[in-house]
Amino acid sequence: MSRSSGGKVRGTGRTTLEEVAAHAGVSTMTASRALSQPQLVSEATRTKVELAVVELGYVPNRAARALASAQSRVIVALVPSLSNVVFTAVLDGIHDAIEHGQYQLLIGNTRYSDAEEEKLLLTYLQSNPDGILLSGLTHSPQVERMLAASRMPVVSMMDLADDPGELSVGFSQHDAGNAITRHLIERGYKRIAFVGAQLDERTLRRADGYREAMQAAGLADPKLEIMVPDPSTIALGAELMRHALDTLPDCDAVFFCNDDLAHGAIYYCQRHDIRVPQDVAIAGFNDLPASAWxxxxxxxxxxxxxxxxxxxxxxxxxxxxGKEPRERRIDLGFTLREREST
Amino acid sequence: MSRSSGGKVRGTGRTTLEEVAAHAGVSTMTASRALSQPQLVSEATRTKVELAVVELGYVPNRAARALASAQSRVIVALVPSLSNVVFTAVLDGIHDAIEHGQYQLLIGNTRYSDAEEEKLLLTYLQSNPDGILLSGLTHSPQVERMLAASRMPVVSMMDLADDPGELSVGFSQHDAGNAITRHLIERGYKRIAFVGAQLDERTLRRADGYREAMQAAGLADPKLEIMVPDPSTIALGAELMRHALDTLPDCDAVFFCNDDLAHGAIYYCQRHDIRVPQDVAIAGFNDLPASAWxxxxxxxxxxxxxxxxxxxxxxxxxxxxGKEPRERRIDLGFTLREREST
DNA sequence: CTGAAAGCGCTTACAG
DNA sequence: CTGAAAGCGCTTACAG
Structure with a gap:
């Protein structure tokens, strides 16, 4: 009953391919082939091996395979946060795209920190990943160096790379920030504030888009930009709404760099009987599920x-x-949702 | 300049520990010890090895280490969803608890499916994990069998195990559902509906708690239970609120099995001038950030x-x-937040 | 404190 | 279609 250790000192004690092969009456390498390249093996052999696998409850040892084949079948994804639904949605998509039988996903949370990103990369390099997914376009010189030295494929997520050789998937954060600002301008708002938190590269690019639109309309005013490094929360949005109304009495619209902040602002206005958009218009970014409701x-x-x-x-x-990608820079676009708050 | 392949046919082409050892003028195993058990090595040796590591840009090969040591240093976590913030928060916590230098986390999304859980487990077993984190207490017989056969430690998350030998961390879903129902009863509500979606084991246990409280108060009525298998969303919450008001005209309170649904219900009432809690009281579950705002x-x-x-x-x-845990069943409790909606 | 040898469990050319 | 041998890059007892 018990396929016990039988005097073995090392190893995991699990059934090995060698045991499967012996059970099936073939060589180890034929057993290996029967499992990984079944088309190279006779049907009879394949059946014998498959039977042995089931009877012995064989589970391949991934570490041994990785070592022997020099192929890890590991993919690393680095995101700046695991509490921001934007990035958990990204991870959900990555997860779904990866056939789990083949590839394994290693997730790292950089906490919006270059130092943390470096540390994670160094750790994950030990797994000899076949490729890596990075959030954003800008990274520390050390990270760039490690990536270059490793020679593994890298895909940048969220924004579009300027360098056409770089692999990137996302949309233009700049253009999206620009588009929603133009929407507010077209609606007739003049004193449009921008509120940014966290100040990661995406927020800064949205701010660039905002600034450009304001300048083009002759409405630019540095006083209208409120920037804080704190993480975005509903509570912070409420606080920054109050701050904006206090310090900019003539402000007639606020573009928050994300919906979390904007939700806080809307709740704040509801509680203080400030009419949106009559007293002040509010715009957000990301279209979280609650935004439409x-x-x-x-x-x-x-x-x-x-x-x-x-x-x-x-x-x-x-x-x-080894496939040549149709595009190295995949623009997934964005959509302006015009709703009641503006 | 180039530490090139030099005729080697196999392998990753990366610097090996052997090369580090040669560079430092020590044996491979001394180099190994200098890195993993530095206290067993003289300071001079350690310095030489560390220098060689830096000069050659050595990165250990995790697969080789796992194979040789029979220790994967891999932990698997299986959650039912990657779009539900409850589970992404759980993952965030797991992530933070794991010292990344040592352990690697493999995340699986079971999509609330037993078959998917089985498949993921089978795949992840190939990595010979040192332990596994599971969501919930109930699993398919196949999963139970695989877990038992693997002999690895398993910790159940979310609810508390009945079996005192089982490792579990969470709180009593039943008691929490019971507590909020009793709160509604104490407030004087009589026709209290329960709305459950997804119908995963946690929702069912919350429903049990609800039912028990209703029975104890002599208020139980099967008509008050609305159960749908769809995933919980704000849109579904709005729809189920409408449905509850339509089919249960005398209903004076609704306990939704989670905040996502309850938020949809509150937005629905706002839009239709239904006063909460005067016309109908609403309660949720989880206390998402927006709930307080x-x-x-x-x-x-x-x-x-x-x-x-x-x-x-x-x-x-x-x-x-190998540490003996102080408790095998860690009750983290829950807190009733009494707010305006009831 | 240090080292020579064996072994972890697979896959890879190379033959036949 | 099948197999004997070597090797992937580490760590583990065992000596000294």
Whole structure:
């Protein structure tokens, strides 16, 4: 009954391919082939091996395979946060795009920190990944160096790379920030504030898009930009709304760099009987599920975060597989959702 | 300049420990010890090896280490969803509890499916994990069998195991559902509906708690239970609120099995001028960030999801490390948040 | 404190 | 279609 250790000192004690082969009456390498390249083996042999696998409850040892084949079948994904639904949606997409039988996903949370990203990369390099998915376009010189030295394919997610050789999947954060600002300008708002938190590269690019639109309309004013490094939360959004109304009494619209903040602002206005959009218009970014439902519903930018993950992982898998990608820079676009809050 | 392949046919082409050892003028095994058990090596040797590591840019090969040591240093976590913030918070906690230099986390999304869970487990078993974190208490017989056969430590997350030998971290879903129902009863509501979606084991246990409280108060009525298998969303919450009001005209309170649904219900009432709680009271479950901010604020159960992940991973690490856990069943509790909606 | 040898469990050319 | 041998890059007892 017990396939026990039988005096063996090392190893995991699990059934090995060698035992499967012996049980099936073939050589180890034939057993190996029967499992990984069944078309190279006679049907009779394959059946014998498959039977032995079932009877012995054989589970392949991934470490041994990785070592022998020099192929890890590991993909690394680094995201700046695991509490931000934008990035968990990206991970969900990556997850779905990866055939789990083949590839294994290693997830790292960089916490918006270059140092953390470096540390994670160094750790994950030990797994000799076949490729890596990175959030954003800008990384520390050390990270760039490690990536270059490793020679593995890298796909950047969220924004579009300037360098056409670089692999990237996302949309133009700049253009999206620009588009929603132009929407507010077209609506007739003049004193449009921008509120940014976290100040990661995406927020800064959205701010660039905002600034450009304001300048083009002759409405630019540095006083209208409120920037804080704190993480975005509903509570912070409420606080920054209050701050904006206090310090900018003539402000007639606020573009928040994401929906979390904008939701806080809308709740704040509801509680203080500030009419949105009559007293002040509010716009967000990302189109979280609640945005279409709250009262008033929130004008925002719908972003393809799940698809970014899905397409980025698919692109990476293609490149790893040696396929020439149709595009190295996949623009998934964004959609302006005009709603009641503006 | 180039540490090139030099005729080697196999392998990754990366610097090996053997090369580091040669560079440092010591044996491979001394180099190995200098890195993994530095206290067993003289300071001079350690320095030489560390220098060689830096000069050659050595990165250990995890697969080789796993194979030689029969220790994968891999932990698997299986969750039913990657779009539900409850489970992404759990993963966030797990992530933070694992020292990344040592252990690697493999995440699986079972999509609330037993078959998927089985498939993932089978795949992840190939990595010979040191331990596994599972969501929920009930699993398919196949999964139970595979787990038993693998003999690896398992920690169940979210609810508390009945069997005192089983490792579990969470809180009593039953008691929490019971507590919020009793709160509604104490407030004087009589026709209290329960709305459950997804119908996973946690929802069913919350429903049990609800039913028990209703029976104890002599208020039980099967008509008050609305159960649908669809995933919980804000849109579904709005729809089920409408349905409840339509089919149960005398209903004076609704306990939704989670905040996502309850938020949809509150937005629905806002849009249709249904006063909450005067016309109908609404309660949720999980205390999502928006719940304290929306108008009216939502009465709900605050659940320690991040801590569940953190403590479950810590417990698993302890057991893997051979430590006897203080408790095998860690009750992290829950908190009733009484707010404006009831 | 240090080392020579064997072994972990697979896959890879190379033959036949 | 099948097999004997070598090797992937580490760590593990066992000596000294």
């Amino acid at each position: 709250m009262v008033p519903s929130l004008t925002t930018i719908d972003t393809p975060r799940y698809r970014i993950g899905y397409e980025a992982a698919s692109l990476l898998l293609d490149v790893i597989g | 929306m108008v009216p604020s939502l009465t709900t159960i605050d659940t320690p999801r991040y801590r569940i992940g953190y403590e479950a991973a810590s417990l698993l690490l302890d057991v893997i490390g």
